[in-house]
Amino acid sequence: xxxxxxxxxxxxxxxxxxxxxxxxxxxxxxxxxxxxxxxxxxxxxxxxxxxxxxxxxxxxxxxxxxxxxxxxxxxxxxxxxxxxxxxxxxxxxxxxxxxxxxxxxxxxxxxxxxxxxxxxxxxxxxxxxxxxxxxxxxxxxxxxxxxxxxxxxxxxxxxxxxxxxxxxxxxxxxxxxxxxxxxxxxxxxxxxxxxxxxxxxxxxxxxxxxxxxxxxxxxxxxxxxxxxxxxxxxxxxxxx
Numbered sequence: 001x002x003x004x005x006x007x008x009x010x011x012x013x014x015x016x017x018x019x020x021x022x023x024x025x026x027x028x029x030x031x032x033x034x035x036x037x038x039x040x041x042x043x044x045x046x047x048x049x050x051x052x053x054x055x056x057x058x059x060x061x062x063x064x065x066x067x068x069x070x071x072x073x074x075x076x077x078x079x080x081x082x083x084x085x086x087x088x089x090x091x092x093x094x095x096x097x098x099x100x101x102x103x104x105x106x107x108x109x110x111x112x113x114x115x116x117x118x119x120x121x122x123x124x125x126x127x128x129x130x131x132x133x134x135x136x137x138x139x140x141x142x143x144x145x146x147x148x149x150x151x152x153x154x155x156x157x158x159x160x161x162x163x164x165x166x167x168x169x170x171x172x173x174x175x176x177x178x179x180x181x182x183x184x185x186x187x188x189x190x191x192x193x194x195x196x197x198x199x200x201x202x203x204x205x206x207x208x209x210x211x212x213x214x215x216x217x218x219x220x221x222x223x224x225x226x227x228x229x230x231x232x233x234x235x236x237x238x239x240x
Contacts, residue, residue: 001173001210002148004092006203007133007157008103008113008125010180013080021074025067026054041181044161068108076112082179088203089119095210098147100124104132104162133162139170156206158183160192173197175209 009015023033036050052058067073092099098121101113105125114123122145126132129141139155146153150171157163157175159182167174176196178187186192187199198209 001097001154002152003098003100003146004154004156004206004210005100005102005142005146005172006089007155007159007163008101008105008109010158010183011103011156011163011177011203012082012085012101012118013076013113014082015180017075017080021067021072022051025063025072026051028054038181041185044186047181064106074106074108074112076109076116078116081116082203084203086119088206091204091207092210093119093121095207097210100142100145102129102138102142102145103157133159134166136166136170139166139172142167142172143170154197154206154209156200156203160186160189160195164192164195168195175200175206177201177203 006012009018019033019037020030023030026033033050033054036053037047040047040049048060051060051063055063064073089099099119101118101120101123103125105113106127107125110123110125110128113125124145126138129138131137131141133139142155143150143153151173154173154175155163155167156177157167158177158180160176164174164176174196175198176187176192177183178199178201193199200206200209
C-alpha cells in the first residue's frame with residue numbers, strides 16, 4: 001500500500017458535538033436527536049433524516065447557513081479528534097505511507113482541520129472539491145490526489161454506503177472502521193463483510209494492514225489478503 005485516504009466524520013472526528021449543536025439549535029434535548037439519528041442509521045437512512053423528523057420539510061443546507069449567520073456554526077478543535085488519530089497517522093507516515101484526509105465536510109471544516117496540523121500530506125473536504133460522497137466523482141478525485149494507482153490506495157471509513165461501497169466500486173482497496181453509529185451497526189452485514197478488504201476497530205491497526213497483517217479477516221471465509229475474491233454486486237444500505 002502506497003497511500004491511505006481517510007474520511008472525516010466518525011473516522012477522524014467525533015460527531016457528538018455536531019449533533020448536540022443541532023439539538024441546541026432546534027431546541028430539543030440532545031438525547032432526543034441522538035435517538036432519532038440512531039433510528040435513521042438502523043434503517044439504513046441518511047442521519048440528517050433525523051432533523052427532518054423534528055422539522056418536517058426542513059432544508060438542512062439552509063438551516064446550516066442560518067446557524068452560521070447567527071454565529072452558531074460548526075466548531076472543530078483538538079478535543080473533537082478520536083485519541084488514536086495523531087498516533088496512527090504519525091505511524092503511517094513514519095512507515096513511508098502517503099496520508100490523505102478526504103471526506104464530506106464544509107470549507108470551514110477543511111480550514112479548521114488543517115489548522116490542527118495533522119500528520120497528513122493533504123487535508124481536503126467535499127465542499128472544497130465541489131462533490132460529495134458517495135458520488136463516483138469524489139472517488140475519482142481521491143485517485144487523482146493519492147499519488148498512487150487505485151490498487152495501491154486504501155480508503156478508510158465507517159459508513160458502508162458513503163465510504164466502503166463507492167470506494168470499492170472505484171477500484172480502491174477498502175478498510176471498514178467499526179466506529180460511530182454506522183460503523184458499529186452495519187459492521188457484520190454480509191455486504192460489508194464481503195466488500196471490505198480489511199475491517200479494523202481502531203486507526204492504529206492500519207499499520208498492521210500496511211505490513212500485510214490485517215487485524216481482522218475481511219471475508220467470511222477467513223481470508224484477509226488484498227485482492228481476494230470480491231462480490232460482483234452489493235446492496236447499498238439505503239436501498240435495503
